[in-house]
Amino acid sequence: MEIFFQQIINGLVQGSVYALVALGYTMVYGILGLINFAHGEVVMVGAMLALSALTALIGWGVPPLLALPVSLLLAMAGCMLLGFGIERIAYRPLRHAPRLAPLITAIGVSIVLQNLAMMIWGREYHAFPQLINNQSHHVGGAIINDIQIVIIITALGLMAGLMAIVHRTSLGCAMRAVAENQHAAQLMGVDVNRVISVTFMLGSALAAIAGLMVSANYGLAHYYMGFLLGLKAFTAAVLGGIGNLRGAMLGGLLLGLIESLGAGYIGDLTGGFLGSQYQDVFAFFVLIAVLVFRPSGLLGERLAERA
C-alpha cells in the first residue's frame, strides 16, 4: 500500500509536467491541425535558460527565493520568443503546403534546437542548484517533498488559468473561433496570424515552466531531455484527444499515473523478469493502444460538425 501511495504521488508530479507540455501540443493542433514536434525542445530550452539564469544569479549573490522567479520569467520570455520565431520561420510559410511539409520542418527545427543547445550548453548533465532545504513530508507512509508540492499546485493553477483565458476572455474566444473557422474569424475582424502567434507563445510559456519543473524535480537538465519528454507529452495529448484542452490535462495526469504505477508494479507482475527501467515502455504502449482502440482519444470529438 505504501508503494501504491508513493507511486500515485510520483505519478501526479510527472503527470502535471506532461499535462503542461501536452497543452502546448494540443493548442497548436487545435488551431492549425499541426503537430509541433519541436515543442519538446522548447521545454528543454526553457529548462536550460532557467538553469543558466539561476546559476548566474546565485553566483552574483541574489537570494534564491528571488533568483527563482526571475529565472523563470526570463526562461518564459525566451521560450515565448522562440515559439513565436518557430511559427514565423518554420510553419507560417507552409500554412497552405501539403500537411507533410510542416511536419518535416518541425522535425528539422527540433534537430536544430538540440544541436544549438548542445553547442551552447555542452553534452554534459547540468545540476540544478540547491536553492532551498527541500523538506520531505510523510503522507500515509509515502513521501512528498516541497518541490513536488509546488509542482502539483503550480501546474493545477496554470491549467485553471489557461482555461480561464480560453473560456472567459475575448482572446480565448478568438482562439476558439480561429480553431474552428479561420475565414469566418477574419470576417469578425480577428487577426488570425496574431492569434496563432499568441497561441504558440502561450504554449511555449507553459513549456518553459514545465522545463524548470522537470529539472528542479530531477535536479538535472541536459540538451537531450526534450526529446523523450516531448514524445510522452504528445502521447498524453493523443490519449486525452488531441485538440482538446481538458483532454490534454486529463491525458497528462493519467499518463503520469500509468507510468508510475506501471514502474512500481512491473517487477511484481512479471515475477521480477522486468524492472522499473521499463517505465518508458508504458507511455508508448498507451499511445499504441489509444491509436488502435480510440484514435480520437478519451475526450476527443467524434461527431462530425455541422456545415
Added chain:
Amino acid sequence: MKCATIPASSPPILERRVNKLLEISGLEVGYGGIHAVKGIDFHIGQGELVALIGSNGAGKTTTLKALAGLIAPVGGQIDYDGRVLNAVPAHQRVSMGIALVPEGRGVFARLTVAENLLMGAYSRRDHAAIDDDLARMYALFPRLVERRDQLAGTLSGGEQQMLAMARALMSRPRLLMLDEPSMGLAPLMVKKIFETIREVAAQGMSILLVEQNARLALQVSSRSYVMEGGSITLSGASADLLGSDAVQRAYLGG
C-alpha cells in the same frame, strides 16, 4: 419559395444623388488559373440596398469574398468610403465598417450563441454600446435569446442564419453583404430573414445582397446587377428588371 411573398419595395428614386459608399471598377478575381470575375464595375450608394443576382457559378460569391478581403483581386480597384481597399487585410475591413454574412453562414458551431454574437463585436472597443447592441439583436431575433447559452452548432439552419446576420450586425457595419441568405431555409424562415433585411435597410444601412432567388432579391432591392459567367450583363432599377423579358426568361422561370 412561393410562400415568401414580400411586397415590392417603394419605387426607387433613380435621380436621387447618392454618395457612393462602394465603387468597384474593373474588378478581376481568379483562383488557380480560373478567372471567376472578369472585370466588373458597380457601385453602392449610401443607404442603398443593391442586389447581385445570377445563376450558380456566375462569380457572385467570389465578388463578395474579394470585397471582404478573403481573396485578393488580380485586377481592378475597390474604392470604399474614399479609400482603396485592394491591399487592406480582411480583419481590418471589419473595423472600417464592412461585414459579410458568408455563404453557409459560417457560425462558430462550438461557440455559444452569445459568444458568436460577441465575436461579431470583436473589433469594437466601446463595451457599453456593445451590450446595448446585444440587447437590440436579441430583440430583433427573440429566438436567439432562448438559445443564448447553447452551442451554435445545435441551432436549426434558420436560427443559424439569424445568428449569422445578428453577428454581422454586431460589428455595426456601414456596408452589410449577405451571401445567399435564403439558401436551404424553409419558406417561413426566408420570409423572416427578408423582413429583417428590409428592416435593417430602412434604418439606412447600405446592403449588398447576393441571391439565387432572383425574384426575392429584385423585390427587396432598389437596384440590381445581373452577373453571368464572371461579367455583369444587365443592371438597372430592380422594378424594371423584374419586368424585363430577358430577366423573366433567364432567372424568374417565366
